[in-house]
Amino acid sequence: MHFRILLASVVLVPVLAAAPVSGEAVYQQRCAGCHDSGSPRVPPRDELKKLSATRIQRALDFGVMNNIASKLRQEDRMAVAAFLGTAAASGEPPAKAYCADRSVKLSNAPRVQWNGWSPGLTNTRYQSGEAAGLTIDQVRRLKLKWAYGFDGDIVAFAQPTVIDDNLFVGSASGVVQALSAESGCIRWVFQAGGPVRSAIVAMPVEGRHSLFFGDTTGWLYSLEAESGKLLWKKRPEAHESTRLTGAPVAYQGTVYVGVASWEESRTTNPEYPCCTFRGSVVAFRAKDGSQIWKTYTIAEKPRQTGKQWGPSGGSVWSAPTIDPKRGLIYITTGDNFSPPATNMSDAVVALELATGRIVWSKQTTPGDVWNTACSQQGGGCPGPDHDYGSSVLLGKAESGRDVLLAGQKSGVVYALDPDRKGEILWQVRVGKGGINGGVQWGMASDGPRVYAATSDVARGGANPDPLDPGPLPLDPKQGGGLTALRVDTGDKVWYTAPAPCGARPGCSPAQSAAVTAIPGLVFSGSIDGHLRAYSAEEGRVVWDFDTVRDYQTVNGITGQGGSLNGPGPVIVNGMLFVNSGYARNGGMAGNVLLAFAPEQ
Numbered sequence: 002m003h004f005r006i007l008l009a010s011v012v013l014v015p016v017l018a019a020a021p022v023s024g025e026a027v028y029q030q031r032c033a034g035c036h037d038s039g040s041p042r043v044p045p046r047d048e049l050k051k052l053s054a055t056r057i058q059r060a061l062d063f064g065v066m067n068n069i070a071s072k073l074r075q076e077d078r079m080a081v082a083a084f085l086g087t088a089a090a091s092g093e094p095p096a097k098a099y100c101a102d103r104s105v106k107l108s109n110a111p112r113v114q115w116n117g118w119s120p121g122l123t124n125t126r127y128q129s130g131e132a133a134g135l136t137i138d139q140v141r142r143l144k145l146k147w148a149y150g151f152d153g154d155i156v157a158f159a160q161p162t163v164i165d166d167n168l169f170v171g172s173a174s175g176v177v178q179a180l181s182a183e184s185g186c187i188r189w190v191f192q193a194g195g196p197v198r199s200a201i202v203a204m205p206v207e208g209r210h211s212l213f214f215g216d217t218t219g220w221l222y223s224l225e226a227e228s229g230k231l232l233w234k235k236r237p238e239a240h241e242s243t244r245l246t247g248a249p250v251a252y253q254g255t256v257y258v259g260v261a262s263w264e265e266s267r268t269t270n271p272e273y274p275c276c277t278f279r280g281s282v283v284a285f286r287a288k289d290g291s292q293i294w295k296t297y298t299i300a301e302k303p304r305q306t307g308k309q310w311g312p313s314g315g316s317v318w319s320a321p322t323i324d325p326k327r328g329l330i331y332i333t334t335g336d337n338f339s340p341p342a343t344n345m346s347d348a349v350v351a352l353e354l355a356t357g358r359i360v361w362s363k364q365t366t367p368g369d370v371w372n373t374a375c376s377q378q379g380g381g382c383p384g385p386d387h388d389y390g391s392s393v394l395l396g397k398a399e400s401g402r403d404v405l406l407a408g409q410k411s412g413v414v415y416a417l418d419p420d421r422k423g424e425i426l427w428q429v430r431v432g433k434g435g436i437n438g439g440v441q442w443g444m445a446s447d448g449p450r451v452y453a454a455t456s457d458v459a460r461g462g463a464n465p466d467p468l469d470p471g472p473l474p475l476d477p478k479q480g481g482g483l484t485a486l487r488v489d490t491g492d493k494v495w496y497t498a499p500a501p502c503g504a505r506p507g508c509s510p511a512q513s514a515a516v517t518a519i520p521g522l523v524f525s526g527s528i529d530g531h532l533r534a535y536s537a538e539e540g541r542v543v544w545d546f547d548t549v550r551d552y553q554t555v556n557g558i559t560g561q562g563g564s565l566n567g568p569g570p571v572i573v574n575g576m577l578f579v580n581s582g583y584a585r586n587g588g589m590a591g592n593v594l595l596a597f598a599p600e601q
């Protein structure tokens with residue numbers, strides 16, 4: 002049986018909040034205990050009232066308070082930010098930060114590009130030598146060319162898209178920038194309604210070029226690339242906890258996007274009716290945003306049993322993968338948030354491109370029911386939280402066979418046969434796995450090999466301040482490692498242990514960020530702030546840059562580097578671009594996009 006929702010379908014979900022939200026009530030219930038406590042470590046209410054509502058909203062959505070605020074609905078966060086903050090507008094970029102020529106010109110056949118999460122529809126994160134424009138010798142001579150600062154942010158988690166000399170990138174403040182790839186000067190800016198974590202994908206549409214991306218409040222946008230003008234804005238899922246984290250993909254006039262949720266983090270709120278969200282993938286017409294089809298990863302609508310709802314979960318965190326040859330689209334799914342467990346959580350799923358009909362699914366961790374509340378209880382959760390946060394790769398082995406490659410938070414890499422309903426060809430453990438373990442954000446493949454970086458981030462000790470909202474300190478001695486596997490067989494070609502981590506706060510050797518490959522080289526970023534290039538043949542480090550430092554940015558914003566997490570580097574036309582800064586989960590704050598080129 003297959004499960005789809007077409008245009009005429011109606012989605013029924015429990016009403017979670019109908020009454021207007023009082024920001025003062027939210028503050029008294031959720032914030033006053035700390036901010037009215039008199040602790041010297043916590044800013045008092047009077048100080049908060051001097052800040053703009055926008056700045057407070059950023060802190061709640063993806064800043065220092067996210068660890069606490071993720072338990073709240075979006076309308077609660079917006080209400081308390083409006084209650085506390087002033088109406089002052091956020092700062093506009095200075096005039097000198099703009100390009101002299103602010104026109105954006107895109108060709109239907111660009112000379113070079115990295116468009117979206119990966120240079121191609123297969124999501125292998127491999128850039129050809131011609132498009133990369135960098136040799137091994139040139140990579141050894143990479144030097145910082147310019148840095149761009151994201152004003153007021155403490156996390157830089159949106160991977161840039163580069164098409165010829167045009168660079169498009171989102172930010173935690175919701176500002177989307179069109180920059181010159183060569184110099185970093187600004188061509189236009191657009192303000193989205195929420196943090197933009199997804200990469201941007203561009204596509205020609207009816208005589209112009211459209212940019213597609215999602216935000217973490219659940220909206221999908223289409224902008225005119227040439228001007229930054231909003232063309233349309235759609236919400237793929239009505240559920241209030243919806244967020245779009247994975248990049249959309251665009252193919253033959255259709256935009257496909259996976260849908261994820263904040264809900265598993267909200268379960269520690271005793272007033273929250275857990276859990277009613279179901280993950281999905283949705284297809285939209287690129288020209289006007291009309292929905293073509295929607296397919297849920299959980300067939301059954303949630304129902305109430307006692308105080309709990311279920312089944313739920315099955316988020317799609319990453320970019321879908323297109324297989325034109327078979328007419329399929331592949332997604333990976335997350336865990337269940339509440340029981341009963343379902344058969345398409347923690348799975349690789351194949352759907353028809355044209356209709357969204359599920360062709361097959363392969364579940365790799367059955368029974369994975371996990372949420373924040375049960376993880377903090379004595380008995381723990383029924384499941385290990387081993388969902389997929391990364392896209393499946395459609396690779397081609399040396400034998401010529403097509404292979405699907407999937408890296409899981411369990412620490413296991415799978416090879417699946419796309420012609421035999423996802424039959425597992427081999428599976429290899431590359432890490433310990435865990436809640437923030439295993440393969441987190443993405444692998445890369447150059448054809449013969451697949452490269453998997455391991456997070457396995459660990460925490461230890463105790464937080465000395467009970468009012469500090471941050472997680473426990475990171476363990477500087479655990480996590481990380483990069484493994485090369487042969488795509489045909491799964492045999493290990495090499496393994497490179499993580500580099501020792503220093504003593505600075507927030508340091509961890511964990512390699513959570515997505516991996517990028519070019520001919521002869523593999524790039525992997527680390528929570529310790531280092532970006533390293535490894536020899537594809539033997540795993541030896543040939544270039545290492547520590548991004549944790551202060552930067553003089555081209556747009557005049559105070560710039561600081563931090564942890565590398567989430568997206569991987571983008572390499573195109575002789576330049577390398579990477580974000581630095583990831584203050585979530587104990588990592589180091591930062592707010593810069595860095596551009597490198599070989600020293601002449």
